[in-house]
């Protein structure tokens with residue numbers, strides 16, 4: 001008998017801007033091509049949204065303010081709420097959702113988990129991400145060191161978590177950005193488990209060294225990074241990209257592990 005494939009929806013939040021993220025997400029999902037079919041939806045650029053018939057939803061990063069009042073926002077949040085309610089009301093069948101960077105920010109703001117605000121300066125590069133106590137035990141980050149390394153690229157941050165709201169939702173903080181020595185800064189929240197099925201990261205778990213390297217070797221991008229962050233930061237970032245223990249490891253573990261574990265929960269008898 002032909003096995004039915006799992007349905008994956010990739011929600012492209014890039015607003016038609018060139019980016020590396022979507023190719024990386026699609027590459028990871030294609031790694032499961034025997035088990036899944038996937039469709040890409042251009043949410044901000046073309047107001048496309050999946051219905052609730054998919055099993056797994058992966059929502060990408062994207063440019064500009066996560067508080068932007070675009071026409072995509074209400075329909076997008078309605079979908080998130082519908083999937084959230086579905087999980088609450090369905091005992092066995094569940095919907096799985098992964099929120100990356102921009103999507104993480106949008107949904108953390110929607111769930112009112114903390115203050116979403118612009119940073120003093122852009123955070124950009126391959127940075128160490130620290131696990132919290134909960135993060136050390138959570139299956140999302142299993143197999144990664146503490147700290148582990150990931151691509152961070154953002155002007156916004158989620159700080160001052162509302163712990164009461166976290167508790168009410170059953171959510172937990174899984175990782176934080178590096179401790180900054182100047183005391184006035186607050187550490188941004190880098191990963192959240194919203195529920196057993198909904199998770200998100202402020203960093204980019206999909207980033208792969210090949211794409212990142214190609215992107216930053218291109219003259220225009222190289223010059224932009226050097227002009228904004230200096231040559232030292234550029235060289236440091238390029239070095240870290242080659243290190244198999246840094247973004248390659250994060251790329252290989254987080255999203256594939258999420259997809260595998262979702263499939264296992266969706267149809268335990270089909271996956272060995």
Ligand SMILES: NC(=O)CC[C@H](N)C(=O)O
Nearest residue numbers: 061062101102154155156
């Ligand atoms: N890489 C991203 O998705 C960035 C998200 C958002 N535009 C920010 O600057 O914080």
